[in-house]
Amino acid sequence: MAPARLRHTRTAATVLAAGLLLSACAGAAQQTSGGGSGTTAATRDETVIIGTGATPQSLEPAIADEVQTDFTVSSMYDKLVTFDGEGNLVPQLATEWSFGEGAASVDLTLRDDVTFHSGNPFTAADVVYTLDRVKRLGLGVASFLSDYESAEAVDDTHVTITLSGPNAAFVGALSKLYVLDSALVAENAGSDDAQQWLATNDAGSGAYELSTYTANQTTEVARYADYWDYDEARPAQVVYRYITESGTLRDELTSGGIDVATGLAATDVTALESADGLRVESLPSMLQLFVMFNTQGSGITADPKVREAIQLAYDYDGHIASILQGKGQVASGLAAPTVGCRYDAGPTEQDVARAKQLLDEAGAAGKSVTMVYQQQIPEHAKAATLLQSNLADIGLTLDLQPVTYPEYTAMLESAETTPDMGLLWDFPYYPEIGPMLYRVYDSQFIDQTNYARYANPEVDELLESGLANPDPEAACQQFVDAQELIVDDHVAMTISNPENSLVLRDGLAMTYDPTSQLFDVSTLVTQ
Incomplete structure (x- = not known):
C-alpha cells in the first residue's frame, strides 16, 4: 500500500506573497533595528565586497528558497542542521536529532550558548515560532516543510516536531529553514506576520548582522562579535553590490571595486583566468x-x-x-x-x-x-x-x-x-x-x-x-x-x-556548502 500522500504548499501562494514582499522592499537604505554586538565601521582592508547578479527581492528568510534571497540572508541567520561538503547531514543550532516511531515525528536537542543579534537568547520557543510562522505564511521554504504539523518546546533545549505523515527526509529539509528571534519578530509582527518588517530588517543569530540595506543596490553586514561559532578570519564587514551585467562585474574585479564575483558569463570567467591578483574557483554544483x-x-x-x-x-x-x-x-x-x-x-x-x-x-x-x-x-x-x-x-x-x-x-x-x-x-x-x-x-x-x-x-x-x-x-x-x-x-x-565558477581576489577562501547554489558567505575567510 502506498503511504498517505504528502501535502505541498501551492505555488500561487508563493508568487502572491513574494509580490507583496517586493513592494515592501522598494525604497531608500534601511538600517537594522539594533544589533547586540556594538560593531564599528570596518576599513576597506577589513571589508570584502561581493559583486553578484543575485539581487534579493526582500530579506525575508521565509522566501530563502529563492537563490537571490538565500545568498544574502544566509550570512545573517542560522539553521538547525546543514550539510557538509560530502553531503552529510551535520549539526548547527540542533546538536542531535532522532525520529519517532514510523518517522512521523522528530526530536531535536538544541545548543544552549546562542544569542540573537538583538541579545535575546536562542531557545526551543524560537524553533516552534519559526516553524509555525512558515506554516501560516505558506510561502517559500514552506514547500520543503509541507509535512510539518506542529511543534512543542519540551524545555529550552528540546523540541518535538509532529509530522502529518511519515517522512524520513524531513530533517534534511530543516537545512532550508532560518531560525527567527521570536521575541523581536513578534514585536514587529504588524498585520502581516512581520513580512514587511523582515523585508528590510534582521532577526537572526548568524555570523553577520545587518548594517544597511538599499533595495536593488547594496546590503552591508558586519561580523557579529558574540557569534557562537565566532571566527576572526571572517571579514569584519561584507558588502553585497547587486550588479547584473557580467561585463561590469569583470571590470569591477580588475579595477578593485569588488573582491568576489558570482554570475559571470563563461567568456568573462575565461578572460579573468590569467588576471593578476585574481583566481577562478569552480565549486561543485547541483545545478x-x-x-x-x-x-x-x-x-x-x-x-x-x-x-x-x-x-x-x-x-x-x-x-x-x-x-x-x-x-x-x-x-x-x-x-x-x-x-x-x-x-x-x-x-x-x-x-x-x-x-x-x-x-x-x-x-x-x-x-x-x-x-x-x-x-x-x-x-x-x-x-x-x-x-x-x-x-x-x-x-x-x-x-x-x-x-x-x-x-x-x-x-x-x-x-x-x-x-x-x-x-x-x-x-x-x-x-x-x-x-x-x-x-x-x-x-x-x-x-x-x-x-x-x-x-x-x-x-x-x-x-x-x-x-x-x-x-x-x-x-x-x-x-x-x-x-x-x-x-x-x-x-x-x-x-x-x-560549473559554479567564482572569481576571488587573492587571499580569500571559502568552504563549499551544498545547500547554497552560489556559496555560503559566512564561510568566506581571509588567509
Missing part, C-alpha cells in the same frame, strides 16, 4: 539546465515521439563548447553527478536523422511549439536560440516567449496557460534527491511545481514510498527506479551541468 515538456496539453508535446525528437535535435556538444565555453558538461540524468541516488542515463547525443523520423511518425513535421525562457540569464537566452535553430533543421518552428521565473510558475497553475515547453534551471535544494523528484514529478503537484504536468501512478508510488522509507538504501533504489521510468517517458530534456 542543471532542463527543458520541461507539457505532457498533458493539447499541443504536440503530449506525444512522447515529439518529445524524443526535440531531445535528439539539440546540439549538446555545441552548447558546452560555445555557450559554456567548456565550463560544464552534458547532463546525463535528472540530477547532476554531484547528487547521490541518481540514475545515470548517459548524455543525450544529437541525432538529426532519427529526430526527423520520429517527427514524421508523429505527424508533427511543419508544426509549431512555444517555449518560455528567462532571457536575462545568458545560458538560457543562448540555449533558447540554439534550440530554435536546431528545431528548424528538423521541420519544427519554435516560438520563444521570454518570461520571469515567477511568471512561469504562475503559468503552471492551469492546463490552459501551461506552455508546450519551459527552459529552466532546477536542482535539489539540499543534497537529497527524493524531495526534488517528488516536487517536480509527482502527479499531485500538477498545477503547482510539476512543470511537465506529468502523471505516472508507478512513479508516484515509488517517490512517496521512498520518502517514507526509513531504510536509506531501499529508499535510494526506489528513487533510482522512479528516475528510470521518468527518463523513458521523455518528460524532460536534460541539457547541461554548468
Whole structure:
C-alpha cells in the first residue's frame, strides 16, 4: 500500500506573497533595528565586497528558497542542521536529532550558548515560532516543510516536531529553514506576520548582522562579535553590490571595486583566468539546465515521439563548447553527478536523422511549439536560440516567449496557460534527491511545481514510498527506479551541468556548502 500522500504548499501562494514582499522592499537604505554586538565601521582592508547578479527581492528568510534571497540572508541567520561538503547531514543550532516511531515525528536537542543579534537568547520557543510562522505564511521554504504539523518546546533545549505523515527526509529539509528571534519578530509582527518588517530588517543569530540595506543596490553586514561559532578570519564587514551585467562585474574585479564575483558569463570567467591578483574557483554544483515538456496539453508535446525528437535535435556538444565555453558538461540524468541516488542515463547525443523520423511518425513535421525562457540569464537566452535553430533543421518552428521565473510558475497553475515547453534551471535544494523528484514529478503537484504536468501512478508510488522509507538504501533504489521510468517517458530534456565558477581576489577562501547554489558567505575567510 502506498503511504498517505504528502501535502505541498501551492505555488500561487508563493508568487502572491513574494509580490507583496517586493513592494515592501522598494525604497531608500534601511538600517537594522539594533544589533547586540556594538560593531564599528570596518576599513576597506577589513571589508570584502561581493559583486553578484543575485539581487534579493526582500530579506525575508521565509522566501530563502529563492537563490537571490538565500545568498544574502544566509550570512545573517542560522539553521538547525546543514550539510557538509560530502553531503552529510551535520549539526548547527540542533546538536542531535532522532525520529519517532514510523518517522512521523522528530526530536531535536538544541545548543544552549546562542544569542540573537538583538541579545535575546536562542531557545526551543524560537524553533516552534519559526516553524509555525512558515506554516501560516505558506510561502517559500514552506514547500520543503509541507509535512510539518506542529511543534512543542519540551524545555529550552528540546523540541518535538509532529509530522502529518511519515517522512524520513524531513530533517534534511530543516537545512532550508532560518531560525527567527521570536521575541523581536513578534514585536514587529504588524498585520502581516512581520513580512514587511523582515523585508528590510534582521532577526537572526548568524555570523553577520545587518548594517544597511538599499533595495536593488547594496546590503552591508558586519561580523557579529558574540557569534557562537565566532571566527576572526571572517571579514569584519561584507558588502553585497547587486550588479547584473557580467561585463561590469569583470571590470569591477580588475579595477578593485569588488573582491568576489558570482554570475559571470563563461567568456568573462575565461578572460579573468590569467588576471593578476585574481583566481577562478569552480565549486561543485547541483545545478542543471532542463527543458520541461507539457505532457498533458493539447499541443504536440503530449506525444512522447515529439518529445524524443526535440531531445535528439539539440546540439549538446555545441552548447558546452560555445555557450559554456567548456565550463560544464552534458547532463546525463535528472540530477547532476554531484547528487547521490541518481540514475545515470548517459548524455543525450544529437541525432538529426532519427529526430526527423520520429517527427514524421508523429505527424508533427511543419508544426509549431512555444517555449518560455528567462532571457536575462545568458545560458538560457543562448540555449533558447540554439534550440530554435536546431528545431528548424528538423521541420519544427519554435516560438520563444521570454518570461520571469515567477511568471512561469504562475503559468503552471492551469492546463490552459501551461506552455508546450519551459527552459529552466532546477536542482535539489539540499543534497537529497527524493524531495526534488517528488516536487517536480509527482502527479499531485500538477498545477503547482510539476512543470511537465506529468502523471505516472508507478512513479508516484515509488517517490512517496521512498520518502517514507526509513531504510536509506531501499529508499535510494526506489528513487533510482522512479528516475528510470521518468527518463523513458521523455518528460524532460536534460541539457547541461554548468560549473559554479567564482572569481576571488587573492587571499580569500571559502568552504563549499551544498545547500547554497552560489556559496555560503559566512564561510568566506581571509588567509
